[in-house]
Amino acid sequence: MSNSSNSGSWYETLTSTPILIATAVGVSFAAIFAVSSSNKTSEQIKTQVKEVTNVASSNTDARGKAAQAGASIMSAPSTDLAPPKDDPISASSLSQYDGSDPSKPIYVAIKGRVFDVTPKAEMYGKGKGYNIFAGRDASKGLGMSSLNLEDAISDYSSLNETQMNTLNQWESFFEKRYNIVGKVVP
Structure with missing residues (x-):
């Protein structure tokens, strides 16, 4: 990729x-x-x-x-999602949910919204292909279709129109498949 x-x-x-x-x-x-x-x-x-x-x-x-x-x-859309939550989650707290501790859920944030991707631990867990996005808001990397660590950041203001469309597609994809457990706060 x-x-x-x-x-x-x-x-x-x-x-x-x-x-x-x-x-x-x-x-x-x-x-x-x-x-x-x-x-x-x-x-x-x-x-x-x-x-x-x-x-x-x-x-x-x-x-x-x-x-x-x-x-x-x-991956069909989920039919049993919980109502979205907007619990505040700091970036440092979010980093604890990166898949390295099997007793904790795995979270990925997109545009500040935190999704519980634990049901797809085989993709987001430690050592897996998309683990780069786990435990962080990786909006820019998702929009760029990049698996580079330096791109896995929350600031997506530099994305072009095509990349914004990609980011929005990912956000929509996640909304239909994963529970929203909070939002990233400073």
Whole structure:
């Protein structure tokens, strides 16, 4: 992953990856992934597999459809989120929730709002691919699609329009999947 805005957004890459894999390996992979990552009924899974098949064989707007199908297979919006909280959390307190202590939840802040990403510890936990964002407000890095530590900061004022759109997509993605447990305060 690069921090170049020319390579597409991080969100697009994340949501389309399962479809790219399913196309290369076969639709059966998509079905296995869907079964293992959700509590969906067999009818819902069959419908998703058909979507994957249709996307893989269609030449019309395949990337957009692949991203949509990939997002639904990969991580459906949560239906059991708690009401958002606005409890004040200092940056130093937030840093304690970086995935290094398995007895504590893992938090990621976006634009000052703190999300509990513990359900995806396999992505945000210590030593995992997105751990760079854990325990901090990493808005700028998310907007830049950057995994560089120097970009994982809260000040996103220098982002260009494309990067702001990416950041807003990530914020929307998190809002639909993770509980909001507070807001970062000075």
